Amino acid sequence: MTRNDPIKHFFIWPALIIVLLISIFPLVYSLTTSFMSMRLVPPMPARFVGFGNYADLLSNPRFWHVAGTTTLIAIVSVGLQYVIGLSVALALNSRVPGEGIFRVGFLLPMLVAPVAVALVARQILNPTMGPLNEFMTLFGFPNLPFLTRTSWALGSIIVVEVWQWTPFVILMLLAGLQTLPDDVYEAAALENATPWQQFRDITFPMLLPISAAVVFIRLIESYKIMDTVFVMTGGGPGVSTETLTLFAYQEGFKKFNLGYTSALSFLFLIFITVIGLVYLAVLKPYLEKHK
Amino acid sequence: MSVRTLKGKRRWLALGGCLLWLAFTLFPLYWVAITSFKTPLAVVGGPTYLPFVDFEPTLTAWNELVSGARGAFYNTFVASLIVSLSAAVLATGIGAMAAYALVRFTFRFRLLSALIFVVVAFGGFLLGQYALGFGQGISLIYSFIAALALAVISSRFRLPGPELGNNDIVFWFVSQRMFPPIVAAFALYLMYTEVGKLGFKLVDSYIGLTFAYIAFSLPIVVWLMRDFFEALPIEVEEAAMVDNVPSWRIFFGIVLPMSKPGLIATFMITLAFVWNEFLFALFLTSSKWQTLPILVAGQNSQRGDEWWSISAAALVAIIPMMIMAGILSRLMRSGLLLGAIK
Numbered sequence: 001m002t003r004n005d006p007i008k009h010f011f012i013w014p015a016l017i018i019v020l021l022i023s024i025f026p027l028v029y030s031l032t033t034s035f036m037s038m039r040l041v042p043p044m045p046a047r048f049v050g051f052g053n054y055a056d057l058l059s060n061p062r063f064w065h066v067a068g069t070t071t072l073i074a075i076v077s078v079g080l081q082y083v084i085g086l087s088v089a090l091a092l093n094s095r096v097p098g099e100g101i102f103r104v105g106f107l108l109p110m111l112v113a114p115v116a117v118a119l120v121a122r123q124i125l126n127p128t129m130g131p132l133n134e135f136m137t138l139f140g141f142p143n144l145p146f147l148t149r150t151s152w153a154l155g156s157i158i159v160v161e162v163w164q165w166t167p168f169v170i171l172m173l174l175a176g177l178q179t180l181p182d183d184v185y186e187a188a189a190l191e192n193a194t195p196w197q198q199f200r201d202i203t204f205p206m207l208l209p210i211s212a213a214v215v216f217i218r219l220i221e222s223y224k225i226m227d228t229v230f231v232m233t234g235g236g237p238g239v240s241t242e243t244l245t246l247f248a249y250q251e252g253f254k255k256f257n258l259g260y261t262s263a264l265s266f267l268f269l270i271f272i273t274v275i276g277l278v279y280l281a282v283l284k285p286y287l288e289k290h291k
Numbered sequence: 292m293s294v295r296t297l298k299g300k301r302r303w304l305a306l307g308g309c310l311l312w313l314a315f316t317l318f319p320l321y322w323v324a325i326t327s328f329k330t331p332l333a334v335v336g337g338p339t340y341l342p343f344v345d346f347e348p349t350l351t352a353w354n355e356l357v358s359g360a361r362g363a364f365y366n367t368f369v370a371s372l373i374v375s376l377s378a379a380v381l382a383t384g385i386g387a388m389a390a391y392a393l394v395r396f397t398f399r400f401r402l403l404s405a406l407i408f409v410v411v412a413f414g415g416f417l418l419g420q421y422a423l424g425f426g427q428g429i430s431l432i433y434s435f436i437a438a439l440a441l442a443v444i445s446s447r448f449r450l451p452g453p454e455l456g457n458n459d460i461v462f463w464f465v466s467q468r469m470f471p472p473i474v475a476a477f478a479l480y481l482m483y484t485e486v487g488k489l490g491f492k493l494v495d496s497y498i499g500l501t502f503a504y505i506a507f508s509l510p511i512v513v514w515l516m517r518d519f520f521e522a523l524p525i526e527v528e529e530a531a532m533v534d535n536v537p538s539w540r541i542f543f544g545i546v547l548p549m550s551k552p553g554l555i556a557t558f559m560i561t562l563a564f565v566w567n568e569f570l571f572a573l574f575l576t577s578s579k580w581q582t583l584p585i586l587v588a589g590q591n592s593q594r595g596d597e598w599w600s601i602s603a604a605a606l607v608a609i610i611p612m613m614i615m616a617g618i619l620s621r622l623m624r625s626g627l628l629l630g631a632i633k
Contacts, residue, residue, distance in 0.1 A: 022506035
């Protein structure tokens with residue numbers, strides 16, 4: 001139940017004004033510039049080009065390549081995060097021995113700066129002095145080009161993403177598991193349901209709303225991946241691991257191609273919104289069935 | 292003992308899996324810790340794992356870091372600390388107030404008022420910049436004030452069109468996180484330089500960076516705190532209202548103390564977010580208010596890959612967050628984060 005009191009304005013306006021100020025300007029500014037041709041280096045006067053920037057981008061194979069790379073990284077890493085996160089959360093929820101230590105350990109990666117994570121990853125993946133290559137040669141592998149061959153570099157970025165963000169999935173799913181009622185499980189135990197049946201028919205369906213939310217959040221955040229790629233491969237080799245944000249950064253801060261960058265950002269926003277809407281539309285029937 | 296507790300072989304299987312994951316989680320952190328104590332020669336010579344056993348630890352990297360031989364480390368650390376603490380405190384405070392308002396008070400406005408705001412802000416900016424020839428800064432300030440005033444005034448009248456309420460405001464807050472941060476960072480940089488020309492220094496300044504961080508933490512604070520407030524029993528507040536206690540005293544005297552765990556958790560999540568933030572810091576700071584992630588990333592390119600010093604710098608950025616992980620996990624155990632996910 002909500003009430004009405006003039007003091008409510010005093011409560012909400014500080015937050016509202018700050019967000020309006022900081023978010024409306026970027027929106028207005030970049031939407032305007034996205035319809036212009038505008039360069040700072042070399043300085044060029046702004047010129048109205050309509051949808052020119054958008055058309056340029058959509059016909060640029062590099063844009064599609066970058067969008068594809070980002071999608072690949074996002075989908076594979078979020079998928080892995082969910083599977084691992086759910087397994088670990090289930091184990092923790094059922095009181096694995098040493099649960100307390102695991103909890104602190106599991107939380108750590110999420111709180112480490114992505115830049116630092118990427119730097120550590122580069123050390124570990126280093127071909128000559130990294131421990132991973134030494135470990136792999138023990139098993140008879142040759143020296144692996146973790147960051148200099150496209151498929152390995154993509155794999156490495158995905159592993160780093162999984163390392164960093166699975167904790168978030170664990171955290172959320174664990175909290176969700178703890179809210180599930182005990183009596184359903186007691187009933188199932190009376191009927192001699194196997195643990196697998198209990199998982200399939202009780203835990204997973206009941207966890208579905210939270211799972212959907214967690215995957216949604218992670219998917220959107222994954223699309224913005226930047227720090228890790230920036231430090232680990234810089235988008236290389238060539239442009240094979242370049243992501244959308246990194247592409248925007250290159251165009252905006254290296255070439256100062258403002259109109260192009262703004263158009264890119266808006267395509268990015270449209271892209272994310274479409275993916276979000278499709279995701280929600282696909283999941284809706286399942287979510288409603290288990291409500 | 293709960294029915295869901297694992298028994299027998301499965302229990303050991305789960306333990307094995309968890310140990311494997313823990314090793315994967317902790318190894319990189321262990322590696323960065325030992326590398327920061329190695330000599331350059333020991334790093335280049337191939338991987339070594341145990342201090343005093345297969346390499347002799349040294350403090351060279353740490354001495355260089357603290358003495359400032361690798362960039363103004365001390366200043367950066369203090370700047371990072373000041374900015375992230377104040378941004379987290381302010382964002383939690385302002386966000387908690389907004390979240391409370393959205394949970395307990397009724398907000399109604401017409402879609403048309405919101406549209407007026409967007410159109411006037413947009414049109415005013417374009418008009419000021421391209422027709423009247425004002426600078427970006429001036430036209431932004433004028434159009435923003437005009438848009439806000441018109442939107443507020445228009446909401447007093449009975450306008451046609453659909454009515455929006457609390458949930459729409461929450462959705463609007465949360466949707467701010469969907470915006471690609473690169474756009475915001477870049478445009479904000481330009482806005483700050485424009486305002487700088489008017490005499491307020493915002494690029495590489497305390498106010499500019501903190502303000503940006505508050506704005507970008509608010510969506511998450513509103514989202515988390517709203518759930519904490521919703522979980523609070525309303526009876527206490529109703530009893531206070533019967534006694535004619537004013538709303539602001541109900542909030543500061545009753546609600547805030549009751550939601551202390553939620554506030555702490557939200558504060559820490561915000562702090563971690565600001566402490567680790569890279570993109571905004573990269574755009575909005577240059578020297579005086581540079582933050583740690585920028586310094587850490589800078590170690591990378593300065594003189595080739597000097598892993599020992601990179602490790603030491605990275606570790607400084609990591610350690611405060613490790614301490615926080617410990618505190619957060621204790622909060623979690625008491626089920627305090629449960630409210631956050633409903």
